[in-house]
Amino acid sequence: MRTKGIAILLSFLLIIGLTAFFWGNSFLSWALEQSLQAIIGAKVEIEDFKLNPIELSVRIGALKITNPADTWKNIIAAENIGFKLSAAPLFEGKTVIEEISVADLVFNAPRQSDGKLPQKEKKALPGPLGEAQAKLQQSIAQIPILKPETVAENLDIEKIAASYQFKTDLSAARIKAEIGEYQNRLKADLEELEAAEVQLKSAAAKVDQIKKLDSKNLLELKQQLDLANEIQQTVKNVRARINDADDRFKKDKQALEAALKGLKAEAEADYRSLLELAKVPDLSSLNYAEALLGKELLNYSTRVLKMAEDLQKQLPVKTDKPSKEKPTRAGQNITFPGRKTYPRFLVQKIAVSGKGTPGSAADGFYASGLVTGLTSEPPVYGSPTTAAFSARSAEGAVLKIDGLINHLTPDFQDEFKLKLSKLPLSRIDFPDDHHLPAKLAAGGADIDAVLRFTPAVMTLEARIIANDLQADFTGKKAPDDLIGEAIRNAIAGLNQITVNFRLERSGERLEMKISSNLNDAVTAGLKRSVGAKITEFNQRLKAKVDAKLLAHEQALEKAKLEYEGKLSAKLTEVQNALKREEQALEAKKKELEELVKNSLIKW
Numbered sequence: 169m170r171t172k173g174i175a176i177l178l179s180f181l182l183i184i185g186l187t188a189f190f191w192g193n194s195f196l197s198w199a200l201e202q203s204l205q206a207i208i209g210a211k212v213e214i215e216d217f218k219l220n221p222i223e224l225s226v227r228i229g230a231l232k233i234t235n236p237a238d239t240w241k242n243i244i245a246a247e248n249i250g251f252k253l254s255a256a257p258l259f260e261g262k263t264v265i266e267e268i269s270v271a272d273l274v275f276n277a278p279r280q281s282d283g284k285l286p287q288k289e290k291k292a293l294p295g296p297l298g299e300a301q302a303k304l305q306q307s308i309a310q311i312p313i314l315k316p317e318t319v320a321e322n323l324d325i326e327k328i329a330a331s332y333q334f335k336t337d338l339s340a341a342r343i344k345a346e347i348g349e350y351q352n353r354l355k356a357d358l359e360e361l362e363a364a365e366v367q368l369k370s371a372a373a374k375v376d377q378i379k380k381l382d383s384k385n386l387l388e389l390k391q392q393l394d395l396a397n398e399i400q401q402t403v404k405n406v407r408a409r410i411n412d413a414d415d416r417f418k419k420d421k422q423a424l425e426a427a428l429k430g431l432k433a434e435a436e437a438d439y440r441s442l443l444e445l446a447k448v449p450d451l452s453s454l455n456y457a458e459a460l461l462g463k464e465l466l467n468y469s470t471r472v473l474k475m476a477e478d479l480q481k482q483l484p485v486k487t488d489k490p491s492k493e494k495p496t497r498a499g500q501n502i503t504f505p506g507r508k509t510y511p512r513f514l515v516q517k518i519a520v521s522g523k524g525t526p527g528s529a530a531d532g533f534y535a536s537g538l539v540t541g542l543t544s545e546p547p548v549y550g551s552p553t554t555a556a557f558s559a560r561s562a563e564g565a566v567l568k569i570d571g572l573i574n575h576l577t578p579d580f581q582d583e584f585k586l587k588l589s590k591l592p593l594s595r596i597d598f599p600d601d602h603h604l605p606a607k608l609a610a611g612g613a614d615i616d617a618v619l620r621f622t623p624a625v626m627t628l629e630a631r632i633i634a635n636d637l638q639a640d641f642t643g644k645k646a647p648d649d650l651i652g653e654a655i656r657n658a659i660a661g662l663n664q665i666t667v668n669f670r671l672e673r674s675g676e677r678l679e680m681k682i683s684s685n686l687n688d689a690v691t692a693g694l695k696r697s698v699g700a701k702i703t704e705f706n707q708r709l710k711a712k713v714d715a716k717l718l719a720h721e722q723a724l725e726k727a728k729l730e731y732e733g734k735l736s737a738k739l740t741e742v743q744n745a746l747k748r749e750e751q752a753l754e755a756k757k758k759e760l761e762e763l764v765k766n767s768l769i770k771w
Contacts, residue, residue: 210234211283225252234283235276237597242283245274246522257510265515273522276530300678301470308462308680311454311603311651323705325712328445335434335441336713340720343427347727350420417736424728428721435717442709456655456691457667457684464599466680469628469671476582476621479573511545518542524562532562546575555584565590565612581622588615593634603647603655605639612636625674632667654693662689 201212216229228249235243254264455462518539524530537557543549552574559567571584593611598604617630639660647653659665662685670681 209285210236210239211285225250232279232283234279239282239284240279241528242277242279243275244522245277246270246272248272254510257514260510261512262510263513264510267517267519268515269518270520270522273520273535275522275524275533275535276528277525278528298470300673300676301466304466304678304680305463308458308466311456311459311655323446323701325442325705325709328442329712332438332442332445334438334716336431336438336716336720339427339431339434340724343424343431343724344727346427347424347724350424353416417732421732428724428728431717431720431724435713438716439710439713442713443706446705446709455682455687457686458680458682460601460603460655460686461599461667462680462682465669465682466671469630469669469680470678472619472628473626473671473673476619476626479582509548511543511548513544514549515542516540530561533559535559535567546573550576552576563590563592565592578623581620584619586615586617586619588613591615593637602645603652605641605659606643607640608637609640610636610638625672627673628669628671630667630669632669634665634667635663637663637665650694650697651690654690654697657693658686658689662686 201214211234213230213232214228215231216227218227218229229247231244231246231249232242233244235241249268249270251265251268254266257264519537521536522534524533535558537555539553539555541549541551541553543553546552552572554573555569555571557567557569566587566589568587569584571582573582574580575582591613593608593613596608598607611634613632613634615630615632617628619628620626637659641656641660647656665684665686667682667684667686672679
């Protein structure tokens, strides 16, 4: 029975081996090519792929990866790549490779045929990251067009004022109407004062009558004193009426003064409103660096975040251990001490190095890299994955990348650091934007970037410093608007441009921030070209508003003084007469009281 089972197993393995021998290598080669092409976006060729199940080895005769930027060259080419699989882990269904070493990589080698893939419609990244990318692209600042004639039209004071209802006019009309109401009341107030004046004259006649009496009779003196008290009460009533009129006058006067002072605030509001109608551009509010570079930086960086996201999925932080099946028969569990546990997939070390093709643009280029602990189950392996890559070019550019992926605990924080120095900018392709130069004739860039990702947040930060720039706008149409001219002058005039970039992903939300000294340079240029026009417009607009305010103030002040003059003069006249009669009456009353007192003593 056991012999029969072994025979069946051997037959099964023989069938698998024959299938792999005749068709397996071709299928695996095709699958690898398709996978790499999907990532790179250009043709990948794997030649002479052989999987030897007897020796547990893999050999690749040649690997050619097309440069997507120049499809007639290979970005990487290598020959005779081979590695062996560890035998023991295979019995557990696990793949362990101790080392993959490639020391003869060739960069920028020419191709015999075009490596361009059939063009497909470019789509955004899939899933929530692609949706967040598309949403963020819509919010990126757009550069407006600001032509000189547009500025002149927007700064036409007469045209703007013709369609505007001045608050100063409305307030002046309201104050004028109030003065009209006061003047209508003035007639009643004057009649009131004239009636009071009649009463005062009557009281004055009675006081004169008392003065003419020179009696020593006590009874007559008493009658004179009673008459004086009666006159005094009349004078008090007149005083109350005059005070009421005076109070109303003071309140009206204060209200008018406050309203006239308020005209200045209305004029200031008119000035601000007219500025808004003029559509005077806010030269410092637009992020020009974001508008020029935002989409390109976003497209590149979201792909970096997508790679980091895929990496997180391939390197989980915990291992799902399948439960053991219950033994069908009772027995004893045998433990083998010192037996090593392997993850399902592990490459302990990957070492690569290579150089550029002699006589090509990459002549003198050299690169090397080392990856350790690449595994699908970090907690089982027990060590983090590390990566180090360095490269240098004949022009002196130096690239260094260091990475640490530590998924041994759920609360991880992975990090990749990139430092690129002395990158020649003459080979950089710019986005197809008429504001940007066709190329940079000279200049170098230093880039410092760091990618951090935790279970909840991914952040990519970069600082780019470009020095000794010489922009070449050959073939670019000369700008016909003020903003385009300011951008071109800023790029052409700056010896150094710095760009600070940050992209953060949290859940399904993307947030991007870009800052640059390019913004200040463009704003300064715009202020020089547009600022004089805006300053002149502001001055003329302020003068127009102030002239209107002054005309209203003078007209209203004249009407106010005319009203106040009539009433004030009459009030003063009546108040002076009242004061004289009060003094005369008070003196006569004291005299009568003294006479009555002396008469009583004698009596």
